[in-house]
Amino acid sequence: MKRQPTPDHLLLDQQLCFALYAASRSVTGLYRPLLEPLGLTYPQYLVMLVLWEQDGLTVRELGQRLQLDSGTLTPLLKRLQTAGLVSRQRRKEDEREVDIRLTDAGLALRDKASGIPECLAQCMQLSLDQMQTLRDELKRLTRQIQLPPSED
Amino acid sequence: MKRQPTPDHLLLDQQLCFALYAASRSVTGLYRPLLEPLGLTYPQYLVMLVLWEQDGLTVRELGQRLQLDSGTLTPLLKRLQTAGLVSRQRRKEDEREVDIRLTDAGLALRDKASGIPECLAQCMQLSLDQMQTLRDELKRLTRQIQLPPSED
């Protein structure tokens, strides 16, 4: 009774998903030593990127931009608040919403972060063109996936 | 005193890292409803893929294949054991190593999983060729990143 070999399509090295998962974690790992001096984790850095771009968003708006829900963002934002980088305030117009704003320290941190993208680009050994192409392919993939699998 | 606009290279939409991070989480999300009937999470599915391919690896070998450490794998493997899908046994030759083996149920699960890759391919709306190209680009990126940033 010989055991059937695994069919090709179940081989780990065939999986796009694993290539994505591994690449994402590897890149995040590259950020770690660069963000550590700023006192930020990678997801916290993403939140800061959004706020540096547009300050004063609600938790919901941040979540839409990063595709994260309040279960992830609420504790993360509390840590950023404890670190003195953002403030959290209920909105006057609608008390259900919480306004996230950069503090002076949070805004100032942008300067210390401004060298990071270039540093990363070097670490990844890709040309600017290669990076843009790959990035846009991944965006397209994410966009197409956005439509749910088969919710009838 | 007007606030400086964020420089282009700090814009979220410019980041390859975020495109990767978002795509990876989106794809994992696609797996969720497919793996739920099998009682697996996505990282658990990856472990099963490795074991279906080669049974009887140590925690360390699994970790090398998936780029995960014992802090992640030990609890994950205990859950797979509790689910009756794998066994964990100290190796006779070297008692430090723990051998992970599929149970009959673990091996049997492969048949129920065999349709998943095709299902995913459809959800991603990519041709087989596009998938392979993207996968190989990501593998190359991960491989290049493997070399540490600048550990002198």
Next chain:
DNA sequence: CAAAATTGAATTGTACACAATTTAATTTTG
């Protein structure tokens, strides 16, 4: 060969992710 160094898992502690529920505020509707 015994002390020192190394190795492999496990453990501890922090920080995501995300489903599901809860709570409070607002909007809709009969």
Next chain:
DNA sequence: CAAAATTAAATTGTGTACAATTCAATTTTG
């Protein structure tokens, strides 16, 4: 307008990730 429905955060619970430490087993070395 008041009850019902909806919405936004927060909370709860489970499961990763990963750094750092611990512990036991094996290797290396003086």
